[in-house]
Amino acid sequence: MIDYIFDIIRQIRFVEIIEFIGTFAFAISGVRGAATKKCDWFGAFVLGFVTAVGGGTFRDLLLGVTPFWMMNSIYVWCTLSSLLFYIFLREHLNHLNRFFFWSDSIGLGLFVVVGAEKAMILGYDSWVIVTMGTITAVLGGVIRDILLNKVPLIFKREIYASPCIVGGIFFVTLQFFNLNLPLISAITIGIVTFLRYVAVKWDLQIPKLKSEKSN
Amino acid sequence: MIDYIFDIIRQIRFVEIIEFIGTFAFAISGVRGAATKKCDWFGAFVLGFVTAVGGGTFRDLLLGVTPFWMMNSIYVWCTLSSLLFYIFLREHLNHLNRFFFWSDSIGLGLFVVVGAEKAMILGYDSWVIVTMGTITAVLGGVIRDILLNKVPLIFKREIYASPCIVGGIFFVTLQFFNLNLPLISAITIGIVTFLRYVAVKWDLQIPKLKSEKSN
Amino acid sequence: MIDYIFDIIRQIRFVEIIEFIGTFAFAISGVRGAATKKCDWFGAFVLGFVTAVGGGTFRDLLLGVTPFWMMNSIYVWCTLSSLLFYIFLREHLNHLNRFFFWSDSIGLGLFVVVGAEKAMILGYDSWVIVTMGTITAVLGGVIRDILLNKVPLIFKREIYASPCIVGGIFFVTLQFFNLNLPLISAITIGIVTFLRYVAVKWDLQIPKLKSEKSN
Numbered sequence: 173m174i175d176y177i178f179d180i181i182r183q184i185r186f187v188e189i190i191e192f193i194g195t196f197a198f199a200i201s202g203v204r205g206a207a208t209k210k211c212d213w214f215g216a217f218v219l220g221f222v223t224a225v226g227g228g229t230f231r232d233l234l235l236g237v238t239p240f241w242m243m244n245s246i247y248v249w250c251t252l253s254s255l256l257f258y259i260f261l262r263e264h265l266n267h268l269n270r271f272f273f274w275s276d277s278i279g280l281g282l283f284v285v286v287g288a289e290k291a292m293i294l295g296y297d298s299w300v301i302v303t304m305g306t307i308t309a310v311l312g313g314v315i316r317d318i319l320l321n322k323v324p325l326i327f328k329r330e331i332y333a334s335p336c337i338v339g340g341i342f343f344v345t346l347q348f349f350n351l352n353l354p355l356i357s358a359i360t361i362g363i364v365t366f367l368r369y370v371a372v373k374w375d376l377q378i379p380k381l382k383s384e385k386s387n
Numbered sequence: 388m389i390d391y392i393f394d395i396i397r398q399i400r401f402v403e404i405i406e407f408i409g410t411f412a413f414a415i416s417g418v419r420g421a422a423t424k425k426c427d428w429f430g431a432f433v434l435g436f437v438t439a440v441g442g443g444t445f446r447d448l449l450l451g452v453t454p455f456w457m458m459n460s461i462y463v464w465c466t467l468s469s470l471l472f473y474i475f476l477r478e479h480l481n482h483l484n485r486f487f488f489w490s491d492s493i494g495l496g497l498f499v500v501v502g503a504e505k506a507m508i509l510g511y512d513s514w515v516i517v518t519m520g521t522i523t524a525v526l527g528g529v530i531r532d533i534l535l536n537k538v539p540l541i542f543k544r545e546i547y548a549s550p551c552i553v554g555g556i557f558f559v560t561l562q563f564f565n566l567n568l569p570l571i572s573a574i575t576i577g578i579v580t581f582l583r584y585v586a587v588k589w590d591l592q593i594p595k596l597k598s599e600k601s602n
Numbered sequence: 603m604i605d606y607i608f609d610i611i612r613q614i615r616f617v618e619i620i621e622f623i624g625t626f627a628f629a630i631s632g633v634r635g636a637a638t639k640k641c642d643w644f645g646a647f648v649l650g651f652v653t654a655v656g657g658g659t660f661r662d663l664l665l666g667v668t669p670f671w672m673m674n675s676i677y678v679w680c681t682l683s684s685l686l687f688y689i690f691l692r693e694h695l696n697h698l699n700r701f702f703f704w705s706d707s708i709g710l711g712l713f714v715v716v717g718a719e720k721a722m723i724l725g726y727d728s729w730v731i732v733t734m735g736t737i738t739a740v741l742g743g744v745i746r747d748i749l750l751n752k753v754p755l756i757f758k759r760e761i762y763a764s765p766c767i768v769g770g771i772f773f774v775t776l777q778f779f780n781l782n783l784p785l786i787s788a789i790t791i792g793i794v795t796f797l798r799y800v801a802v803k804w805d806l807q808i809p810k811l812k813s814e815k816s817n
Contacts, residue, residue: 204814206757212808214764215757229664234444234454239664242730262814300457314534319744321753323536327421327430334429378427384419384477449659449669515672529749538751542636542645549644593642599634599692 187282190361192250194279197272198224199254202316204265209320213255219316221251227311231287231304235294277368280332281361283309284339288360289353292344302340309336309364331376335367402497405576407465409494412487413439414469417531419480424535428470434531436466442526446502446519450509492583495547496576498524499554503575504568507559517555524551524579546591550582617712620791622680624709627702628654629684632746634695639750643685649746651681657741661717661734665724707798710762711791713739714769718790719783722774732770739766739794761806765797 202223206216225241232239241247258265265272287308291301310326310333317324326332343360370376417438421431440456447454456462473480480487502523506516525541525548532539541547558575585591632653636646655671662669671677688695695702717738721731740756740763747754756762773790800806 203811207811207813209753209758210810210813211753211757212810214808215754216811218757218763233448233663234457236451236453236666238666242664242726245727245729248729258811262812265814296457297460299460299463318533318748319754319757321536321751323424323426324430324534327426327433327534328424333433378429380425380427381418381422381431381473382477383422383425384480448663449672451666451668511672512675514675514678533748536751538639538641539645539749542641542648542749543639548648593644595640595642596633596637596646596688597692598637598640599695 187357190278190282191286192246193275194282195224195247195250196254196257197275197279198312199251200258200272201276201313203255203258205316205320207258207262213259216258217251217255219319220254221248222319223312223316224251225312226315227283227308227313228287230311231290231308234307235291235304237290237294273372274365277365278361280309280336280368281339281364282357284336284364285343285357285360288340288343289357292347298344301344302337305340305343306333306336309333331368331371334378335364335371338367339364405493405497406501407461408490409497410439410462410465411469411472412490412494413527414466415473415487416491416528418470418473420531420535422473422477428474431473432466432470434534435469436463437534438527438531439466440527441530442498442523442528443502445526446505446523449522450506450519452505452509488587489580492580493576495524495551495583496554496579497572499551499579500558500572500575503555503558504572507562513559516559517552520555520558521548521551524548546583546586549593550579550586553582554579617787620708620712621716622676623705624712625654625677625680626684626687627705627709628742629681630688630702631706631743633685633688635746635750637688637692643689646688647681647685649749650684651678652749653742653746654681655742656745657713657738657743658717660741661720661738664737665721665734667720667724703802704795707795708791710739710766710798711769711794712787714766714794715773715787715790718770718773719787722777728774731774732767735770735773736763736766739763761798761801764808765794765801768797769794 199220202220203216205223206219211219225239225247229239229241284305286305288301288305290308291304296304313326313332314324339360342363343356346356346359414435417435418431420438421434426434440454440462444454444456499520501520503516503520505523506519511519528541528547529539554575557578558571561571561574629650632650633646635653636649641649655669655677659669659671714735716735718731718735720738721734726734743756743762744754769790772793773786776786776789
């Protein structure tokens with residue numbers, strides 16, 4: 173019994189730790205983007221926050237539920253830590269690129285799981301579940317790019333959304349097997365992270381759209 | 388009785404065919420926009436989808452109902468067809484400009500009707516009904532332009548929103564006469580399409596705003 | 603009794619007058635922005651409207667209630683007046699800069715109060731109340747800048763959001779004292795307006811984020 177409770181605590185804590193790290197990595201990417209446009213600390217905070225929670229917020233609006241971050245101030249504190257982290261340690265960020273890449277990738281996978289699970293509980297079709305997972309994971313970055321006045325990166329060099337879509341499809345498919353949710357979630361996160369690693373390592377790209385004149 | 392049912396089927400199908408053609412035309416305009424910014428296939432799909440369903444999605448969020456495309460996967464398939472259409476037939480698209488113009492215009496009128504009707508059923512004021520019809524029809528194009536990092540076209544050369552507003556006003560006004568909804572809808576679509584044709588043919592424009600210094 | 607009713611009437615009217623002036627000032631800033639990008643009258647109207655109601659609309663979507671402007675056409679008329687005002691009096695606008703600054707600042711304070719109060723009534727946490735007040739006040743300007751294809755001004759030279767945040771914190775804190783809502787609202791508006799005046803007068807700025815290479 174005690175062991176069982178311990179297990180739950182450990183599980184919850186593990187997911188929360190991943191979520192914190194993922195949120196932190198997403199927020200850092202917003203803060204770094206803000207720095208390229210000479211934003212001030214306030215703008216950097218907003219950009220970090222929007223990058224971290226923007227996808228989940230839009231998902232919750234589409235699903236008609238209260239945006240998740242309005243029920244828990246942890247996301248504000250997480251963004252604030254990432255801002256302070258940047259301000260005090262920005263000269264050392266380059267040495268941490270590998271760490272950020274892995275945090276960001278694992279966070280990506282976790283956000284797919286969180287979004288897909290939320291849509292699944294509400295009883296939506298499979299393709300909506302995959303879509304909500306993907307929106308949760310990638311839309312924050314799209315809003316960040318819009319605020320920074322750029323064509324969103326993922327529309328041009330897409331090493332970002334496809335792993336989420338594939339991960340979401342796995343998440344939905346694995347429901348038909350006799351697996352428990354934590355295992356399915358772990359597999360999904362693993363697949364998203366792995367695919368993103370592969371895509372970046374071999375510089376895989378989706379074909380570019382040719383213009384109307386070229387043959 | 389049989390005839391009556393047949394009539395309904397024919398009617399539904401007719402509206403659905405128009406909606407498919409309209410959605411296709413809107414999606415194609417998103418895909419063509421994506422091509423101008425060298426987006427990849429994924430980005431083109433997203434841009435096509437957002438152009439096609441963005442207006443209705445925002446309308447549904449404002450009205451507090453579940454976004455329409457989450458209940459029916461037809462819009463995804465329609466966007467996918469438009470993407471494949473572009474990829475395989477892009478060299479011939481110029482010969483189809485006339486066809487796209489008419490599809491887009493009729494779609495515009497239909498989207499006004501769909502949006503206005505939805506707001507009317509929910510019991511909103513006349514001016515909200517007109518606004519919802521117009522938002523349904525034009526906001527997808529606005530979001531497309533924001534994503535492509537341009538000042539939205541309809542704010543500068545407005546041959547697009549005014550026909551929708553006029554069509555919406557007709558839609559609301561005709562409710563006071565003893566007409567059935569399909570007829571009112573057909574008249575509205577006709578007016579929007581006709582006004583758009585006239586606006587493009589004679590290059591009608593709304594006066595530009597003068598800057599503060601010029602006299 | 604009569605006096606009491608008179609008091610209420612006077613109070614309501616006063617708030618409504620401030621709200622009209624604030625909405626007008628916000629709409630004018632959208633219209634002036636539209637003029638810099640050579641938009642037409644329709645685009646200017648939309649930009650004015652979005653600047654005036656965009657913040658409150660997003661707040662209402664987050665809170666899950668019907669956007670406020672869909673229940674009262676006054677905001678449409680107010681935007682229309684600001685457009686006509688610009689069209690006919692644009693050469694004289696420079697002489698009115700001081701008036702617009704004060705209208706805009708007082709409006710900013712009022713919008714903080716309106717947004718914070720709405721979140722408070724719905725029972726949200728203090729930090730959500732402050733956030734909703736700030737979003738109500740500043741998001742319209744952010745959307746205006748996105749539509750005009752610029753990095754939002756408040757992310758770079760932030761004399762705008764901080765006074766709202768401080769005002770929101772006062773609004774929440776003052777609830778714990780034995781004061782009535784109109785007084786708390788008046789104090790909040792006063793603080794926001796004063797802080798903004800101070801920030802502009804002494805050109806106060808939040809520190810800029812340094813880039814990763816500079817020391």
